[in-house]
Amino acid sequence: MHFSARTNWETTETDLARALRERRESGQPIYDLTASNPTHCGFSYDEAAILAPLAAPEALIYDPNPQGILKAREAVCAYYRDHGAIVDPAQIFLTTSTSEAYSYVFRLLCDPGDEILIAQPSYPLFDFLAALDDVKLTPYALFYDHGWHLDIESVHQRITPRTRAIALVHPNNPTGHFTKANERAQLEALCAEHNLALIIDEVFLDYPLEPAQTKTFAAGLHPALTFVLSGLSKIAALPQMKAAWIAAFGPGEALKQSLSRLEIIADTFLSMNAPIQHALPHWLTHRHAIQQQITERTKKNLETLDALLAKQSMVTRLAVEAGWYAVLRIPAIRSDEETAIDLIRSAGISTHPGYFFGFHGDGWLVVSLLTPENDFKIGLEALIRTLNEP
Numbered sequence: 266m267h268f269s270a271r272t273n274w275e276t277t278e279t280d281l282a283r284a285l286r287e288r289r290e291s292g293q294p295i296y297d298l299t300a301s302n303p304t305h306c307g308f309s310y311d312e313a314a315i316l317a318p319l320a321a322p323e324a325l326i327y328d329p330n331p332q333g334i335l336k337a338r339e340a341v342c343a344y345y346r347d348h349g350a351i352v353d354p355a356q357i358f359l360t361t362s363t364s365e366a367y368s369y370v371f372r373l374l375c376d377p378g379d380e381i382l383i384a385q386p387s388y389p390l391f392d393f394l395a396a397l398d399d400v401k402l403t404p405y406a407l408f409y410d411h412g413w414h415l416d417i418e419s420v421h422q423r424i425t426p427r428t429r430a431i432a433l434v435h436p437n438n439p440t441g442h443f444t445k446a447n448e449r450a451q452l453e454a455l456c457a458e459h460n461l462a463l464i465i466d467e468v469f470l471d472y473p474l475e476p477a478q479t480k481t482f483a484a485g486l487h488p489a490l491t492f493v494l495s496g497l498s499k500i501a502a503l504p505q506m507k508a509a510w511i512a513a514f515g516p517g518e519a520l521k522q523s524l525s526r527l528e529i530i531a532d533t534f535l536s537m538n539a540p541i542q543h544a545l546p547h548w549l550t551h552r553h554a555i556q557q558q559i560t561e562r563t564k565k566n567l568e569t570l571d572a573l574l575a576k577q578s579m580v581t582r583l584a585v586e587a588g589w590y591a592v593l594r595i596p597a598i599r600s601d602e603e604t605a606i607d608l609i610r611s612a613g614i615s616t617h618p619g620y621f622f623g624f625h626g627d628g629w630l631v632v633s634l635l636t637p638e639n640d641f642k643i644g645l646e647a648l649i650r651t652l653n654e655p
Contacts, residue, residue: 284606295613296612296647298616303504303559315548318547332354332359332528342354343550356520362498362507370430371394374462381464382404384433385623387433389621403428405419406419407440424459424461428459432463435482436473438588443479463490466494468495487515488516491515494511494512496508497552500556507537559635562634566638574649580652580653611651617632619631632645
């Protein structure tokens with residue numbers, strides 16, 4: 266049987282996945298320091314309030330709109346208004362996930378073989394999305410010097426005649442840093458100069474540790490074509506509801522063409538179902554309660570992490586401004602995968618090795634600040650103890 270080359274992925278079980286499976290099957294305890302699903306992390310959800318809007322009678326009427334129903338898009342605009350940005354509902358396209366939103370934008374901008382520049386370290390899902398849309402990802406490096414920074418010259422050097430857009434996550438996952446105002450200005454100037462688009466993923470925007478850094482890319486003058494992506498998976502901690510969007514901005518004719526073409530793409534799929542669209546305004550309005558719980562958890566776990574790290578010198582953490590993760594620097598005496606496997610087998614500690622997010626070299630682990638506090642403390646104590654053993 267012939268299958269598409271774009272799906273020719275390596276699907277055999279990795280050594281890391283095998284170690285984790287064997288630990289689970291043994292019945293021994295596991296402290297999951299990779300937890301990223303808020304619905305599995307012990308937060309309190311108002312079940313009645315979340316489920317009630319799904320029963321809206323209007324949801325029984327099929328009234329397809331490629332961009333999504335107006336009241337849902339107006340709710341997204343209200344969300345951006347809370348962030349100091351004025352957005353017209355005509356600039357919003359609802360999708361079932363940010364993954365789908367990326368796919369829409371990739372299809373809008375790229376022919377097969379065209380390139381998107383993407384920051385590293387970053388979330389590995391992009392590789393699969395790009396492959397499915399026949400797009401080539403070209404990484405550009407973020408560098409760390411008392412905080413994460415963007416080297417605009419390194420981005421410039423990677424632009425080719427096939428480059429169509431520059432993508433970044435704001436704040437980044439997993440480094441948790443915001444793109445600074447001067448970096449944004451440099452990126453926008455570069456995109457305008459080379460006729461490129463900006464693709465900005467802002468799913469972690471509402472989880473800052475430094476509130477002054479939280480300005481959305483939806484605000485501003487937008488000298489280059491810009492697509493801002495986000496959704497309820499993080500904003501309202503409702504990944505199961507599959508609700509996200511694209512907000513499009515930019516100079517007149519480029520934006521006009523984008524909206525027209527995106528409408529046809531969206532009309533082809535009509536992905537988001539009516540009950541979710543009708544419920545979306547309610548969920549966005551009531552997002553603050555769950556956000557407060559998550560913010561309190563992440564800050565508490567970060568305080569616990571810092572207190573534990575202060576008692577030793579073998580493990581340190583990098584600066585973090587936002588999000589749900591912390592990046593640890595560990596002795597690079599073996600590969601990160603070997604370290605992660607040993608932590609599972611010897612102590613029942615599940616972590617992300619650095620290469621998972623595109624960190625160069627060894628000596629990196631990534632841990633989730635979303636993990637329930639007691640598990641986080643026990644897991645970190647065991648991790649530090651193991652890595653400090655001679």
